[in-house]
Amino acid sequence: MQELEAVRAATDPLDRVRLATEALAGYQEAIADLGRIRRDAVDYLRSQGMTLSDIADQAGVSRARLSQLSTTKRTPERIIFSEGSTITIAVDTKQEESGRPVVHQEHTAAIEILTRTARKVGLEVNETEYIVSPGLIDLNREGLVVVCGPRRSPLIAQMLAADERYGFGKDDQGWYLMDKSSGEQYRSPEDSGKPGDYAYLGRLPRPDGRGFWLYMAGIHAPGGQGAAMFLEKELSDLYRDAKAGRWSCLVKCQWDSTTGQVQNAELLTPIHHVGRPGARSRRK
Structure with missing residues (x-):
């Protein structure tokens, strides 16, 4: 290490102090960068289904050391997901002709995306549930995140009816999202052959009144992915604006017409904060 040799070679004590301080600052920055790189790698491998034991064994490192150094500090933003330490993600399914339920690719x-976002704020996914017909789900749970359209669950449809600002509607042309205060309707670009969709995103009260659950769903499946992308990107601002309160908004997303990959997501309408007169407007 050249810096270390330079410190050792210095004869003036003041030069040693200066050189050692500069070297330590450089090493600390490098250590922080390496730690972030390792945490990102561990998070990715865990999102692919590997456990810490699997990663430690295959990487040839101590599981205890890996667990200690890969632990993500809990941040205030986690309150949007849960007041505890874990979350449960529930997603809807569709039935194939064989009757077997399958999950949309989106x-x-x-x-x-939700797993990655939760881990960034210090939470772990306790379980992933798959909602099947007739769409029954227990909403009175801490740390519940639901990705399920109202067409798949009448219970979800009933819960969304309590939102005085935004919601889903249906007519002879199909499903749409709406701003109840203005009466404006938002029909998915996908319905007219364009590569885009709209989604509802909100933090809603539990039926038992003892907390909240996080909900997102598109008019079509890509909208749910877009809502998750928006949540990941805007989590800090959502926390800053709403803290642990109730809020809802509509999100729009677009995807590459060649690959079908959702590329971006942003606000379609202002964020509605229950009990507050203001709302954050569209953010580019």
């Missing part, structure tokens, strides 16, 4: 991507 909802699988949403699970990965």
